[in-house]
Amino acid sequence: MDTQVLIIGAGPTGLTLALDLHRRGVPFRIVDAAPAPFTGSRGKGLQPRSLEVFHDLGVADSVVEAGTFDMMLRAYKGREVLREWNPHEGRVPTEDRPYAHTLMIPQSSIERILRDALPRGVEYAMPLTSFTQDDSGVTAVVGGQTVRAKYLVGCDGGKSFVRKHLGVSFLGETHDDVQMLVGDVRLSGLDRDHWHMFGRDRQDFVALCPLPGTDLFQFQASGGGEPSPELYQRIIRERTGLDDVVLHEVTWMSLYRLNIRMIDRFRVGGVFLAGDAAHVHSPAGAQGMNTGIQDAYNLGWKLGMETLLDTYETERKPVAEWLLGISTKIMSSSDPFARRDEETMQLLLSYRTTEGEGLQAGDRMPDGRTDAGRIFDLLRGPDFVTLDLPDGPILVRPDGYVAAIGRSAIDAYFGANPVTQLHHRRVAARRAA
Known part of the structure; x- marks a missing residue:
């Protein structure tokens, strides 16, 4: 064997798995088809349960330092402030729940911190082009190299090559009528203390959220079209009604189409799927990146001990089903920011097989x-x-x-x-x- 575990994809899911395997002394390689690390925000909300995972992995302090728990929301009509509020008002840390609510932090910052914690770096420009399995392991071709591993884990996103090559069904639906333009932008004319929102309905909505640790804002706008700086500037001008909000640069941009899908199998032989390769959904509620992190956390110790591997699917498939349901419910709500509770913070997720009062087998162990x-x-x-x-x-x-x-x-x-x-x-x- 060249390695014990070959991880395909170096986003938050793959990097979390790599860090967990590293502390167990499990040989691994982590490869990514991209030529360099992703630098955009994409996800930007880290839930308390994921922070608890990062505490165990020894990176929580660095993650918290790179983000912020304090972000006020502000809704406008032109220059008029219609509403200003804190969706987490009243939530404070407790002994059993040390992280009170969502941390705002761009995905690229999380990935950088996880990469820095790994002694062996990510191998970039290494696309997976084929793999086969036999009774003793997996033979994969990555970046033109043949690699032999006992296990392969596909953390390679919604368009996962691993999933497609396995022939695993990606069940669900695509809503081509629900589209959103997203990106990271530099602009002037807005303060960095608020998440600024303009527009009264889903047809003319634009939001500009300052990204902690950067001089960028995340741009989100309803509607479609080919992403371009010119389009983003026009949307900002038309939907804010403010001439002094000026776009200077776009560092990353993308068109999001709503897919609500999940796989029917999380494991095929020695190959596993995790993160967006296993489930995609509405971004509402900041659930996706967090669920991928916890997929990896569930799988890491089982790969390390090479036991209970079948329970990965048994435990994580119901979580994926919950994820699709809760994110869709939040998206369809008249106020997507109203739903911020222990469920969306993923503190209530459990692997219980029996019911009962108080702490039960399968529950998250509280702090104290x-x-x-x-x-x-x-x-x-x-x-x-x-x-x-x-x-x-x-x-x-x-x-x-x-x-x-x-x-x-x-x-x-x-x-x-x-x-x-x-x-x-x-x-x-x-x-x-």
């Missing part, structure tokens, strides 16, 4: 303070952790979800999955008063 330290710090690392608490032990998976509660349930879990016990440590702790 103990005499041995902060729970999230005690869990940090690539292992299963048994927290020996005064009211009984809790076994927590490497991705921060509860595996079992109580000694007999923990023994049964390890009995059913003996490999996991080789990656296990125990911590005695008492919750702080």
